[in-house]
Amino acid sequence: MAKHVVVTPERWLPKGETEVTAGQHVPMVVWGGIVGEEARVKVVHKGQNQARAIFEETDTPSPHRMQIPCDRYDPCGGCPMLHTDPEMQEMAHRSRVREALDRAGLDDVGLGAFTRSPRMFDFRHVVKLGWGWSFDGKRSKVGAWGRRDRRIVPIPKCNVAAPVLRRVMTSLAHHSIEMGLVPYDPISDEGVMRGAVIRASSKTGEVLVTLVAGRIPKKLDELAERIAQDNGEVVGVWVHVNMDEGNGLFHADEDGSIGMKALTGRDWIEEELDGIGIRVGPGDFYQTNPAMALPLYERTLNQLAPGPEDAVVDLYSGVGGLTLLAARRCGLAIGVEAVEGAVRRARESARRNRLNAEFIAGDVQEELPAIAKRLSHPLVIVDPARRGLHPDVREGLVEMRPRKLAYISCNASSMARDLAVFREAGAIVHDPELFDMFPHTAHVECLTIVEFEVEEARRAPRRKLLRKG
Ligand SMILES: C[S@@+](CC[C@H](N)C(=O)[O-])C[C@H]1O[C@@H](n2cnc3c(N)ncnc32)[C@H](O)[C@@H]1O
Known part of the structure; x- marks a missing residue:
């Protein structure tokens, strides 16, 4: 060779x-x-x-x-993609999305605009860390899961992470190692530390730390105190227990909830979207690159163009940022999200911002039929996890025939598969637009507008679009 x-x-x-x-x-x-x-x-x-x-x-x-x-x-x-300039990163994203569309039989669908990230470094406001052993098994290591074999690679100078996250990462690694908090092994059920999710607010600079551990020894309280003392920006440290084998960071309970225990401080930091305060908690999803959230959300709403008498249904709504922005423009905004804590915080954000939004805690698959009964041809947003839409959700949407559907996705392959189903059902699939949510990675956020044909007779005057619940 x-x-x-x-x-x-x-x-x-x-x-x-x-x-x-x-x-x-x-x-x-x-x-x-x-x-x-x-x-x-x-x-x-x-x-x-x-x-x-x-x-x-x-x-x-x-x-x-x-x-x-x-x-x-x-x-x-x-x-x-760190070895390439932004122009080549755009070309690479376009070629990957193109291939995904072609593979799904959507070769006549084009590609729309590419919105660049305002920052190519320091843009990440969430980092995930793992704990593992050095090659000789003598030392604990804290860092990213390496690309070849998932061995831990310390990343104290990670320049895509916000500076405050670099400081908190380093402090957390230092104190956990000094205190002898060793990596957890789910097979032998020995050790403590498994991972951490550290999130900073791009508005306030405050930081929320979620530790993931195999057990909760007393020493974790001291670890939390030390991190909070070292870093004035840390407003809360929480712990989640995960004893599962496998690579998943969080373990969902039978009812789908993700258990959290307070070690110190509060359970939220606040982001801001065009004057709307959004609270994000320890187990919630929020956009990695917050500077790209508003351009993406505004473009989505400009494309859907809801009026004051329209209903907007935001499926997979997370902490409700997009739902609340929609609520400012439409008659009724409904968010559906599986993580209960995120729904609780979204409701709180709606109250604090005096916005008319309703949040349903549950699985989209189970909640969609009731929403379809309640609303006639609403405007719908879907922003699912990487696996895309469950077949029942695709079917439910085809039956519901939203007047317009905005499909937001960070995985062009699952998105293209789902769009092909909508097209097969007679919908018009517009050209996806691309948003550089994750510079230097192979991932890109896509926004695609889908229009279902709605019979005029069934398309009640807008005022009557909202049926009684
Ligand atoms: C990609 S995130 C989008 C969140 C939100 N749209 C935003 O922009 O911040 C996907 C969200 O869907 C939620 N989720 C995943 N599967 C779900 C399901 N089957 N039913 C309801 N929510 C789900 C996740 O908890 C996560 O908050």
Whole structure:
């Protein structure tokens, strides 16, 4: 096997690597390559179906190649596009979304505008950390799960994270190691620390820390106090217990709730969306790159264009940011979300902002039929997790025939699959627009508008669109 070969990658792959097929027995996946750039690569693995290689050098660098401003680029792997400029990142996103649409049979659907992130560094307002052992098993390590084998890679200088998160990460790693809080092993049920989610508000700079542990020894109270004392921005430290095997950070109870116990402080930080205060709690979802949230939400609502007599249904509403922005423009906004804490905070945010929004705690799959009975052809937003829509939800939406549907997604493949079903049912699928929510990664946020045909006879005057509940 030749260890070093010269290749020219042909396409971007879903995880941010590139692929070479020309002249290869099996497709070669190149880490650090750029499509169209001839480069020398080192082959690190040759299997029956795939070879893997790492970029080494090139005499003819792509004009889009950038100096990598991170010494953990390769072992961490969290920013696979860090070696490319924003223009190439846009091209790569476009090619991946294009492929997803083509694969789903939507080859006649085009691609709309790409909205860049106002910041390419320091933009992340949430980081997830893991605990693990060093290679020799003698020391605890705290950091990201590495790209090759999920071994922990410390990332104290991570320059995509907001500066306050870098400080809190470092402090948390330092104190947990000094206090002998070792990694938890779900197989032997030994140890304590599993992970942490640290979230900062882009409005106030306040930080909420959620520890994930296999058990809750007394020492965790001291750890929480130490972190809060070291970092004035930390307003709350909470702990979630997860003894499950596997890679999932949170364990959902039978009723779907995610248990949290206070170690110190309060259970929320506040974000702001065009003057609306939104509270985010320890187990809630909120956008990774808050500076992109408002452009995405405003574009969504401008496309749906609700009037004061319209109803907007926001499915998978999280802490309700988009629902509350919609409530300012329409007659009634309804959010549906599975995480109860997020729904509680969304209701509180509605009250505090004096907005007419209703939040339903539950599974979209189960709640949709009742909403469809209650509202005639409402405007609907869906923003599901990466797996996309459950088949029952797709079916329910086809039956409901929203006047317009806005599909927000961070996974073009599941989105394209769902859009193909809507199209099959006669809907018009407009060109997805792209939002750079996660710079330097292979992920991009898409917004697609879908229009269902609504028979005029069934399309009651707008005033009567709201049926009694
Ligand atoms: C991608 S997030 C979007 C949140 C929100 N739209 C926002 O912009 O912040 C998806 C949300 O869907 C929720 N979720 C996932 N599966 C669900 C389900 N089956 N029913 C209701 N909510 C669900 C998650 O808890 C999460 O808050």
